[in-house]
Amino acid sequence: MTKILDSFQRCPSCNSIQRRNSRAGYLNRYSEQISEYFGVNEKKLNSSVGNFTCLNCRLIYKNKWFKKRYLNIVFNSIVPVHPKGWDKLSKKFNKKNFKNLIDKFIENLNNKENKDINRHEREVLSFLDSMDNKNNFLIIKNKLRVNLKKKKSRKN
Numbered sequence: 001m002t003k004i005l006d007s008f009q010r011c012p013s014c015n016s017i018q019r020r021n022s023r024a025g026y027l028n029r030y031s032e033q034i035s036e037y038f039g040v041n042e043k044k045l046n047s048s049v050g051n052f053t054c055l056n057c058r059l060i061y062k063n064k065w066f067k068k069r070y071l072n073i074v075f076n077s078i079v080p081v082h083p084k085g086w087d088k089l090s091k092k093f094n095k096k097n098f099k100n101l102i103d104k105f106i107e108n109l110n111n112k113e114n115k116d117i118n119r120h121e122r123e124v125l126s127f128l129d130s131m132d133n134k135n136n137f138l139i140i141k142n143k144l145r146v147n148l149k150k151k152k153s154r155k156n
């Protein structure tokens with residue numbers, strides 16, 4: 001991990017060394033793609049990069065980040081665009097495709113090699129996030145989100 005990451009002991013904004021632990025990052029499509037690219041364990045990569053809050057200026061920063069020579073690869077090749085919300089603008093934003101996504105997710109749950117399960121889960125959640133929140137829809141959406149996570153954790 002040290003060959004791709006630099007460590008930071010001081011706040012990059014005010015240079016203070018005073019800090020406290022902040023909420024940890026979570027596994028997502030970026031951690032998956034980045035760890036795959038560098039051939040490192042995703043959970044180890046995620047746990048080795050901590051979030052800290054500077055006690056002087058309140059900036060939240062990471063104590064480790066990619067070495068300069070890898071930043072171009074990370075931001076321009078591995079994860080060049082943040083696709084959240086794209087679904088709504090796509091022609092695929094309809095009931096039929098939503099059902100297809102759910103079916104793919106379930107198919108993956110029943111498959112021994114559920115290699116794409118994280119991707120399918122993200123696709124379903126991204127689709128959900130693009131839907132308008134009207135009336136009780138938020139409750140239904142959150143129930144579905146929780147159930148997807150439950151089903152997946154039962155699988156793992």
Ligand SMILES: [Zn+2]
Pocket residue numbers: 011012013014015016054055056057058059
């Ligand atoms: Zn600071």
